[in-house]
Amino acid sequence: MRRHIFAAITLTFLAVLEAVVLPRLFGSLPRPNLVLIIACTWSALRMDEGFVWALGGGLLLDVFSSTPFGTHTAALIVGNLAALILSRFPLPAEFFRVTNWVAFATIPYHLVQLGFLRIDQRPFDGTLALSGTILPLLVLNPLLSLGAYALLSPLQIRLNEEERFARRV
Amino acid sequence: MNRQRSSSPLVLAIVIGIAALIVLINLAAPNWLWQGSLTRVLRPVESAATTIGRVFESVLRPFTGGSTSQEDVLKLQQQLTALSAENVRLREFQAQAQQLRLLNNFARANPALDFVGADIIGLGSRECDNQSTIGPNIGICASVIAGDPSPYARFVTINAGRNSGLVTGMPVIGGGGVLIGRIGRNVGPATAQVQLINDPASFINVQLVGSRATGTIAGQSDGTLRLQNVLQTEVVQAGDLIVTSGLGGGLPPGLAVGQVDQLVSKDLETLKEATVRPGADLRRLEVVLVLKFVPPS
Numbered sequence: 001m002r003r004h005i006f007a008a009i010t011l012t013f014l015a016v017l018e019a020v021v022l023p024r025l026f027g028s029l030p031r032p033n034l035v036l037i038i039a040c041t042w043s044a045l046r047m048d049e050g051f052v053w054a055l056g057g058g059l060l061l062d063v064f065s066s067t068p069f070g071t072h073t074a075a076l077i078v079g080n081l082a083a084l085i086l087s088r089f090p091l092p093a094e095f096f097r098v099t100n101w102v103a104f105a106t107i108p109y110h111l112v113q114l115g116f117l118r119i120d121q122r123p124f125d126g127t128l129a130l131s132g133t134i135l136p137l138l139v140l141n142p143l144l145s146l147g148a149y150a151l152l153s154p155l156q157i158r159l160n161e162e163e164r165f166a167r168r169v
Numbered sequence: 170m171n172r173q174r175s176s177s178p179l180v181l182a183i184v185i186g187i188a189a190l191i192v193l194i195n196l197a198a199p200n201w202l203w204q205g206s207l208t209r210v211l212r213p214v215e216s217a218a219t220t221i222g223r224v225f226e227s228v229l230r231p232f233t234g235g236s237t238s239q240e241d242v243l244k245l246q247q248q249l250t251a252l253s254a255e256n257v258r259l260r261e262f263q264a265q266a267q268q269l270r271l272l273n274n275f276a277r278a279n280p281a282l283d284f285v286g287a288d289i290i291g292l293g294s295r296e297c298d299n300q301s302t303i304g305p306n307i308g309i310c311a312s313v314i315a316g317d318p319s320p321y322a323r324f325v326t327i328n329a330g331r332n333s334g335l336v337t338g339m340p341v342i343g344g345g346g347v348l349i350g351r352i353g354r355n356v357g358p359a360t361a362q363v364q365l366i367n368d369p370a371s372f373i374n375v376q377l378v379g380s381r382a383t384g385t386i387a388g389q390s391d392g393t394l395r396l397q398n399v400l401q402t403e404v405v406q407a408g409d410l411i412v413t414s415g416l417g418g419g420l421p422p423g424l425a426v427g428q429v430d431q432l433v434s435k436d437l438e439t440l441k442e443a444t445v446r447p448g449a450d451l452r453r454l455e456v457v458l459v460l461k462f463v464p465p466s
Contacts, residue, residue, distance in 0.1 A: 018318045073191055
C-alpha cells in the first residue's frame with residue numbers, strides 16, 4: 001500500500017513539474033519527459049507496475065494538456081509496450097536496460113502525440129518535431145533515467161526482498 | 170542490476186483497456202473528462218507549483234545568464250511594451266479618423282446617394298465603448314497557473330473558467346495590453362486553457378497600422394510568429410505595428426499584436442511574408458486579462 005502512495009505522490013509531483021515548472025525554465029528548448037522517464041524506469045524494473053504508473057502519469061498529464069484527453073495516456077502505454085517488445089530481443093548491453101527502455105519508449109511516445117494532433121487536425125512541423133524535440137530527447141531522457149534508476153533501484157531491491165520473504169512464509 | 174519481473178498479460182490487458190476506453194470516451198464526447206472535477210482538485214497544486222516555479226526561475230536566473238541588471242531590462246521592456254501599445258492605440262485612432270474624414274468627404278461629394286454607417290464585423294462589446302481604461306465589467310483578470318506538457322502545443326492554463334463567464338474564443342490580453350491568445354476549447358468550471366498566438370494552430374486576422382494592409386498572423390512550430398497573406402503591392406517594413414483587423418468577427422479590431430521584424434518573402438512571390446516580434450513575452454506570462462468579447466458561433 002505504501003508503495004502505491006509513493007507512486008501517486010511521485011507521479012503527481014513530476015506531472016506538475018513537467019506542466020508548470022519546466023515550460024517556464026526551458027522555454028522553447030526540448031523539455032525532458034519526466035513522467036515517461038519514471039514510468040519507463042519502473043517498467044524496466046517492475047514490469048506491470050510500471051504500466052500502471054504510465055496509466056496514472058498519463059492521466060495526470062492529460063489534465064494539464066491542451067491535446068485531446070487520453071493523448072499522453074495512450075502515448076505512455078504505447079511507448080512502454082514498444083519498449084517491452086524491443087527489450088525481448090537480445091541487446092548487447094543488458095546493463096543499460098533502463099536507458100534502452102526509456103530511449104525505445106521516447107520515439108513512440110512522441111509519434112503517438114503527433115498522431116493525435118493529426119487526428120485533431122492541428123498543424124505541426126514533422127521535421128522540426130524530429131530534429132528539435134525527439135532527437136534531443138532521445139539523448140536527454142535516457143541520461144536522466146540513470147538518476148531515476150538510482151532513486152528507484154533501492155526501492156526495487158527492498159520490494160524484491162519483501163516478496164521473497166512473503167513467498168517463504 | 171536486479172532481474173526484472175515478468176509481465177502479466179492480464180495487468181497489461183487491463184491497463185491497455187483503460188487507456189483505450191479513455192481515448193474512445195474522449196472521441197465520442199470531447200471535453201467530458203476535462204469538465205469534471207479533476208481540474209478543480211488539481212488547481213491548488215498547480216497554483217502552488219507555479220509559485221515554486223517562479224522562485225526556481227528567479228533563483229536560476231543568475232546561472233542562466235541573467236542578473237539584477239537583466240531584471241531592470243525586463244522592467245524597461247515591459248514599460249516599452251506598454252508605451253508601444255498606447256502608441257498603437259493612438260495611431261489606430263488617427264488612422265480611423267483619417268478614414269472617417271475620407272468617408273465624410275466622399276459623402277459630401279456625393280449628396281445624391283444615401284449612406285448607412287456601419288462597422289467592421291466584430292467591433293467588440295458595446296460595454297467597452299465608453300471605457301477609457303480597462304474596467305472589471307469588460308474583462309476578467311486571471312493568473313497563469315500552468316503551461317502545456319506537450320512540446321507541440323502552446324497553451325497556458327489560467328485560474329478562471331466557466332464560472333467566471335469565460336467561453337471559447339474570448340481574446341486574452343497580457344503584458345502591457347497586447348493580444349496574447351484566445352480562450353481554447355478546454356474551459357473548465359474554474360480553469361481555462363488559452364491558446365497562445367504562437368501555437369501552430371493559431372491564425373489571427375490582422376492589419377498594419379501604417380499602411381492599413383491586411384493579412385494573417387500564424388503561429389509556427391518553432392514558437393515564432395509569421396505575418397502572411399499580405400498582397401505584394403502593399404508596403405511592409407520592419408517595425409510596422411500590427412493590430413487585429415476584426416475581420417471574420419473572431420476578435421475585436423485594434424488590439425495590438427506585435428511589430429514586423431523582418432521581411433522573408435521574395436518580390437516574385439504573390440504574397441508577402443514577414444516574421445513578427447510579439448508585443449509580450451509569451452514565455453513569461455503571469456497575469457492576463459480576458460476580454461468579455463463573445464465571438465459569433
